[in-house]
Amino acid sequence: MIADLGLGALAITLVVSIYGTVAAIYGGLKSKAEWIESARLAMLLTFPLISISALSLIYLLVNGHYEFEFVTRVTSNSMPTYLKVTALWGAQAGSLVFWSWLMSAFASAVTLRKWDRDREFLPWVIVVSLVTLMFFVSLILFFENPFARIWRMPDGQFIAALFQPAGGVLASLRDGQGLNPFLRHPGMTLHPPTLYLGFVAFVIPYAFAIAALITGRTDDRWIRITRRWTLIAWLFLSLGLIIGGRWAYDVLGWGGYWGWDPVEISAFMPWLTGTAFLHSVMIQEKRGLLKHWNMVLIILTYSLVIFGTFLTRSGVLSSVHAFAASAIGPLFFGFIVLTFVGSLYLLLRRWDDLKSEGTMTSLLSREALFLLNNLLFMGILVVCFWGVIFPLVSELVTNQKVTVGPPFYERATAPLFAGLLLLMGIAPLSAWRHSTAKTLGRAIWKPTILAALVGIGAPLALGIRSWAALLGFFLVALVAFVTLYEFWRGMMARRRTQGEALPVALANMIARNRRRYGGYIIHLGVVLMAIGIIGMEMFQKETQGTVPAGGSISFEGYKITYQSLSSFDTPDGRNVTRAVVNVEKNGKNVGELYPRRDFFFESQQPVTIPGVRSTWEDDLYIILVDWLPISSQGATFKVFVNPLVNWLWLGGFVFILGTLVAAWPDNEPELATARKRRRAAAPAEA
Amino acid sequence: MKFWRLLIFPAWMTLMWSSVALAQDAPPTPLPVTDDQVNALARDMYCPVCENTPLDVCPTKACAEWRELIRDKLADGWSEQQIRAYFVDRFGDRVLAEPPPRGLNWLIYIMPPLAFLAGAYILFRAFKSWTAPASEPVVKDADSEADKSDPYLDRLEEELRKP
Missing domain, CATH: 2.40.128 (Lipocalin)
Incomplete structure (x- = not known):
């Protein structure tokens, strides 16, 4: 009965998603507000519907309904209740339900925002969200159904099927196989949900980007609307990666936190493009540049989110042949290709409308350094992507599998990470639009000398002679001093202008520009993490x-x-x-x-x-x-x-704290910024 | 930009290739064989069954037997290179932590630096095409416009410029 309810709710979700998509497209094309409103309500409905389905499945898991194949596979009588609940994401079918549940939560939340100023985006945001949801719900219903029961056939064989096969009798099993032992850890109660939240939340900025491309609104409105969504997505993805690292350290028993495993990398890749995106959207907001590139980055991030799920869910990592044999592998692949090509087509259609509003004036300006940062992130992405898919390419071409392990990734990415640290040290001191070697040099020489003293002098005095470690510590110290110097400069300025005591100045300064100082706190988190990473990688x-x-x-x-x-x-x-x-x-x-x-x-x-x-x-x-x-x-x-x-784990805390500061809601920030812009533009027009 | 191109890219490519070459030779191992010697070799090897788990930490019985095999070979005076070659002969290239640099495998080492160089070139070209001629009086206007978008920063920067 409960299972039928869950299955029924899932089937209705699919129907509602299809209806919502069609209604949104029709309403969007014909400008019919009532159809768009109907589509909006359909999207809102998906969350309660999938909730019924997910909660039904949790009920079956907790109450040991072993007549269901999924329940048998991931639970057993001896498991505590909390693990039976988290067993929801312990295998393929349940994790797809979980993914869809979170996706519908975000999609429904989006429908509840104020749409007054952005009505034209709404139908297309609905289409993108519902098409994504539809794909996942279809996979669950037709290929990986957790509500499939186990039937005993007359010949004694057991088969899993949704409906009773001819001659089949419902199997009554008394116990299940239990959850994979590696997943029986507190870290695993948090790692998948946070990672999935990060994944699905990135669908929202992508949906707005596609809506902007379809409607031809080529300003940065879609970026301003989704700024907080992007930060929330990034927050959860970062948190998921950090918790995953801690879990590996505690459970996998190989003394490390990151093994450059393809599954880890598949979660890391959207984080890389997401981080690049977070930086490069600032250039579009400040300068009206890089409109094409930001579209490319968010399209890549969405595709990598689906690709990451595909990699871990299709069996392709075990072997390309396993991928071909699995039902959902080719479907996933098709969906990725379709959405990627479709997105690129829309982007190319609007290419000429997305011209930059300004020009680059200095190679040392903040925006130029942000672009270099993007290049380095893309470099790391290429290494990761190629490293993950090369074994598949090799197997396809030569029929021989190869392993691409940590030595390859470490060697290829270390200089790029070092470059990122260097930029993290320089960029905060460079000015938007115009910066020269002279002005930059004037700002940076003090922190550089301090960093050399602390980052190189102190380790040398302690007997460290590895040039790579010394370089690493120098860069870390540089970022730390530059970031702290930025805080100090701001605090002193406030003290002079407002007469505030330093702690009050610090609090007010952060509160009044959360994004800037949240970002700097994140940089400090990276510094602490880098200390831990240098320690582990070079001195373990x-x-x-x-x-x-x-x-x-x-x-x-x-x-x-x-x-x-x-x-x-x-x-x-x-x-x-x-x-x-x-x-x-x-x-x-x-x-x-x-x-x-x-x-x-x-x-x-x-x-x-x-x-x-x-x-x-x-x-x-x-x-x-x-x-x-x-x-x-x-x-x-x-x-x-x-x-x-x-220091790595402490850095993780600081990192997340900084992201929370940056993502903390303002009172309609985009409206306030727009007002400021209008005020600024008014005299120029006059 | 030139500085970056001159220093970072060749250094990166050299780094990538150099350790491929470095991984080839090692001196013969003296007897008796310690666990650390076995692990030093096992660390960069993978068994074909336990995907993506290095041989030195894999807890399965099969991997324990492999480690014993490495120990026996080391005790027999085999070099690390000989032992690696022995495992590759028996189980294929996938036992190595990195594809050996030959044939198609070269692609894994060449592609990322090439893609990076291509990206750097595109960025360099983009910079050149974006950069406004020096005679244009954009700099001053731009500064004031950028500041206007954030009055707090404007005030902050103005205050900081004071002696």
Whole structure:
């Protein structure tokens, strides 16, 4: 009954989406307001409808309805309730429902904004949002239906089908296979939702961009309307990536946070274009330049969002042949090609209308440096994209799979990331429109000297001789000083003009220009993250050894003494093998750690959970690799010393804080800005 | 712009290619073989079953056996290059962390720098076409116009210009 409700709601969503799309197109072309209003209400309706469907599925998951194939695959009796809820995104079918649910939430939220000034955008925003939603709901209904039941056939075989096959009897299973052990982690309750929120939220600025192309409104109105949507999308995507990194660090047991895995990269690519977009729209808003490029960037971001979902959902990463065999792979591919080509066609149609309103006047101006920043982001994107698809190209052409692993990505992207840091240090000091080497040099020499002293001098004094590390620390220090200097200059200015105390000046300054200072806080977050990344990438140390009970491994100032090992079963279907090790640092006892290996019976899968001692200086990260049958004879440990890694997580917090500051709602900011512009333009016209 | 082109791009291309070459030779390993020696080699290798998990950290039995195989070969005095070649012979190029630089695989190393150079060239051309002739009196007007769009910044900048 509940399942039928969920399935029915999903089917009605598809019908409503089709109706809404047709009504919006008709209303938009014929300028019929009542049809557009009807389409708007249809889009508003999609959220409650998919909510019914998603909540029905959650009900089935939580209550152990194992007659449904999806429920059997991702839940089991031994799982706690919260994991049964998060099992919604534990496999393909459910995650598509979840994706559509979030998509409909954003689409419905958009319908509720004030449309008075932008009525002409509305039908086309509806069309883009509903077509995207329609695609995903169709995939669920026709190819990956989570409401399919398991039937036992007369020949004893089990098949999954939506409706009762001839001779089939509903299977009554008592337990399921349970969720993939790697997904049974608090990080996994947050990582997919945040990432998906980021993905679907980027559909909204794309929808407005397409609406602008269709209606021919070539000003920057679509950018101003979607500025906050873009920031929210970017916020969630960033958050998703950071939480994903933390999850990998805690669960995957390889001592790192980012492995340049194609699945990670597929989420990173829209972030890259989204970040480039966030920077380059400022040039269009300030200077009326780069209208074409901003369209390209948002089209790319949307396509990469769908491409990312395609990569992770189609099986293409395992093999191009798996992709061809999967039902949804070719459909995804077709949808990406169709939307990409369609968007480019619209862009080319409006190419001449999107002429820049101004000119570039200096290669050192803020807008020129932002463009260089875009070039570097695109460079990283090319490396990522090519690295992900090259194994597929190779398999298609030579029938031989190859691996493109971290060494390739690290070598190719490191100089580009360094370039981005350099620009992050220079750009805040350059002026919009006109900047010369002289003015820029005057502004930058003090922070540069300070950065050299702190970023190069201090590490040298500490005995660091790696030129790459010194360069990294210098760049990090440069960005930090320039950013802090910007805050300082603003605060001092306010103190002089308003007579405010410095903390008040800081608060008022940020409140009055959240975007600018939110951006600077994000830069400071990047600085902290970069410190952690430099520490991990250049100074991470590891060793591995087998020691008997009572034996020790001495490494990098730590003494790790293996004390005991125990093995026991848990009620949630695991066998846990847990070691107790004592840790001393520089001769001082700092406590015990408990690295362990969990073996999940249902999936026959081991998960390595490290024992970690975390400080601002470094993390001691111990993995239980193996043990001898009689545990007192010995166990094998892998020991990582991860310098400065906590700065990465702290940087993540600051990064998100900065994004929140930048995205915090103003009172109709676009209206206020438009008023300012009109006032500014009035004297010129007079 | 010239500075960038002169310094960054060739450096980047050199970096990309140099370590491909560097990865070829290594001295023979002395006995007995430590876990660290095994892992140093396993770190840049992948088993064909566990996708995208480096061999040194993969917890599966198959990968543990592979690591033992590496240990045996090292103990027999094989060089790292010989061991890599042995695994490639048995399981194909996919066991390596990077495609070996030959045939079609060259594309992976050549494409990104070429695309970047193309992007830089397009940007350079765009800059040139956008840049207004110096004689145009746009600079002054523009400054005041840009500032007008944000009165707070205008005030801030004006204040900062004072001695």
